[in-house]
Amino acid sequence: MSNGNDPRLAISFVEQSARKRVEHILDAGSMREMVTPFDRVTSHWLEMQGIVPQFDDGVVTTRGSIDGKSVVAIAVDGSFQGGSLGEVAGAKIAGTLELAVEANQAGESIAAVLILETGGVRLQEANLGLAAIAEIQSAIVALRQFQPVVALITGPVGCFGGMSITAGLCSYLLMTREGRLGLNGPQVIEQEAGVSEYDSQDRPFIWGLTGGEQRDATGLIDDFIDSDVIKVRQKVQEYLSKGVPKAFRSEAIQSSLDRLKKVDTRSQITAEMARAILSKEASL
Numbered sequence: 614m615s616n617g618n619d620p621r622l623a624i625s626f627v628e629q630s631a632r633k634r635v636e637h638i639l640d641a642g643s644m645r646e647m648v649t650p651f652d653r654v655t656s657h658w659l660e661m662q663g664i665v666p667q668f669d670d671g672v673v674t675t676r677g678s679i680d681g682k683s684v685v686a687i688a689v690d691g692s693f694q695g696g697s698l699g700e701v702a703g704a705k706i707a708g709t710l711e712l713a714v715e716a717n718q719a720g721e722s723i724a725a726v727l728i729l730e731t732g733g734v735r736l737q738e739a740n741l742g743l744a745a746i747a748e749i750q751s752a753i754v755a756l757r758q759f760q761p762v763v764a765l766i767t768g769p770v771g772c773f774g775g776m777s778i779t780a781g782l783c784s785y786l787l788m789t790r791e792g793r794l795g796l797n798g799p800q801v802i803e804q805e806a807g808v809s810e811y812d813s814q815d816r817p818f819i820w821g822l823t824g825g826e827q828r829d830a831t832g833l834i835d836d837f838i839d840s841d842v843i844k845v846r847q848k849v850q851e852y853l854s855k856g857v858p859k860a861f862r863s864e865a866i867q868s869s870l871d872r873l874k875k876v877d878t879r880s881q882i883t884a885e886m887a888r889a890i891l892s893k894e895a896s897l
Contacts, residue, residue, distance in 0.1 A: 614625065617791055617869035618662075618869070623851075624842045625839065625840050625842070626767060626789070626840050626841065627767050627768050627769075627789055627791045627797075627840045627842060627846040628841045629687035631671075631673045631689060631690035631691075631728065631729055631730070631843070632673045632688070632719045633741045634688050634728050634767075635644075635673055635675050635677075635686045635688045635728065637678055637728060637842040637845070638679060638686055638728070638845070638846055638848060638849055638894060639677035639678065639679060639684070639686055640677065640678045640679060640680065640681065640815065641674070643677035643678040644675050644676075644677045644686075645647070645675060645676045645677060646673065646675050647674040647675060647685075647705070647708075647709055647712075647876065648669070648674060648705055649669070650667075650668035650669045651668075651670050652668075654669075654670065654701055654705075655667070655668060655670055655701065656670055656699050656700060656701045656702075656738065658700065658737055658738050658740060658741075659694075659699075659737060660786055663817075664694075666688075667693045668688070669698075670693075670699070670701040670702040670705065671689065671690040671693035671694055671696065671702050671826065672687065672688070672689055672690065672698070672701075672702040672705045672706060673687065673688045673690070673700075674687050674705045674706065674708075674709040674780055675687070675873050676709075679724075679726070679791075679846075679849060679850055679889075680783075680850045680852060680853070682722075682724060682853055683721070683722060683723045683724070684723060684724045684725060684853070685709050685710065685712070685713045685724075685725050685726075686713030686725075686728070686859075687705075687706055687709055687710075687725070687726070687727050687728065688727075688730075688826070689706075689728065689729055689730050689731045690701070690727035690730070691730030691731065691768050691769070691778075692702075693862065695732040695770060696729075696730045696732055696770045697732050697733060697734060697735035697736070697742070698730065698733070698734060698735055698742050698743040698745060698746060698776065699734075699735035699737065699741055699745070700738050700741045700742070700745060700854055701859060702745070702747060703741070703742055703744075703745020703746060703748065703830045704745055705747060706727075706745075706749050706750075706872060707748035707749045708752075710725060710752035710753060710756055711748075711752050711755075711759070712748065712757055713725055713752075714755045714759070715750055716761075717756065717759035717760060722759070722760060723760060724760040724761050724762065724763070724853055724877045725756055725760065725763070726762075726763050726765065726853075727761045727762065727763070727764045727765070727780075727783065728764075728765050728767065728781075729764055729766050729776060729779075729780055730766070730767060730768040730771070730772070730792075730799035731764065731770065731772055731773070731774075731776045732769045732770060732774060732776075732798055733746075733773050733774015733775050733776050733777070733798075734746060734774055734775055734813055737813075741809045742775075743775065746775040746776065746778075748755045748781060749779055750775075750778065750779050750782055751778065753782045753888075754782060757777050757782070757783070757784045757857065757861065758857070759786040759857070759893075760783045760856075760857065761785060761852065761853055761855060761856060761857060762782075762783045762785075763783065763785045763787065763849055763852045763853060764779075764780045764783035764785070764786050764787065765787045765788070765789075765845070765849065766780060766786070766787070766789070766792035766794055766834075767786045767788070767791060767840065768789075768792060768844075769791055769793075770793075771793030771794060771795070771798070772792070772793070772794050772795075773793075773794075773796065773797060773798040774796070774798070776796070777794055777795060779794070780862055781862055782861075782862075782863050784852075784857065784861065784884070785835045785836075785852040785855070785858070785860075786833075786834040786835050786857055786862070787834065787835060787837075787838055787848055787852065788824075788825030788828055788829065788834050788836075788837055788838070789825050789837075789838055789839070789840045789845070789875075790824060790825045790826055790834055790837070790839075790840065791824075791825070791840060792824065792825045793819070793820065793823040793824055793825075794823055794825075794828050794834070795822075795823040796867060797879055798813075799811060799813035799819050799823075800813045806838060810881065821883075821884035822882070822884055822887060824896065825837050825838075827887065827888070828886055830888045831887055831888055831892055832891065832892055832893060833891070835852065836848060836852070842878035848878075872890060872891050873891075875890045876891075
């Protein structure tokens with residue numbers, strides 16, 4: 614466990630790169646990257662469209678330990694293509710999770726931590742990205758029967774599209790204040806419904822509805838956490854130690870539908886209205 618003298622205490626987890634985020638989460642010296650940038654596994658689909666690829670395709674996949682517990686830790690790089698997933702990035706995540714599933718089936722205990730900053734499917738690789746996200750979701754559902762799968766949403770990109778569904782399938786879901794979570798991103802909603810319905814440039818409005826604090830108040834996540842690296846690591850440790858939950862969020866279908874039926878779509882919802890309708894207490 615860390616202490617108040619740890620020099621990392623003043624470091625913002627949100628401001629770190631994907632690789633550094635994983636490094637801060639894992640026990641010192643335990644990080645082993647599964648497919649490194651030196652392997653140069655890149656998406657040739659991007660090059661065909663004149664887009665400069667990244668040697669890790671925007672995803673860091675590792676094996677290591679947290680407080681001595683074996684884990685796979687995965688982080689999506691929100692700075693590359695908006696954290697979107699295509700064939701290579703999706704295969705890296707799915708393959709890492711599937712290895713953890715196989716290890717647990719063989720008697721080895723390996724949990725998973727996903728650090729998500731992603732806009733969902735990469736438009737340049739739409740069908741391949743959708744297929745990859747389906748494989749990721751299938752692997753999470755398989756793994757969560759054995760070990761906890763902890764997802765952490767952090768950073769200004771947030772977590773949208775198919776990856777927001779992926780986050781909801783995890784055993785535990787944590788968010789920082791800077792994170793956002795929603796099925797459709799603000800720009801997509803604005804494009805479809807108009808700026809008068811959803812102004813993607815109105816930051817207080819956007820974070821008020823989809824930010825970490827709001828998602829915690831409406832019961833859609835398990836914890837709302839401070840963004841310094843020590844506190845993030847401690848929270849991840851805490852939720853890993855909880856083990857497999859008795860019930861999964863994705864199984865609470867009826868209670869979620871009952872709450873959504875209370876939403877009046879004839880007028881623009883506010884953060885306060887959403888809290889009153891969608892909070893756990895409102896369903897009691």
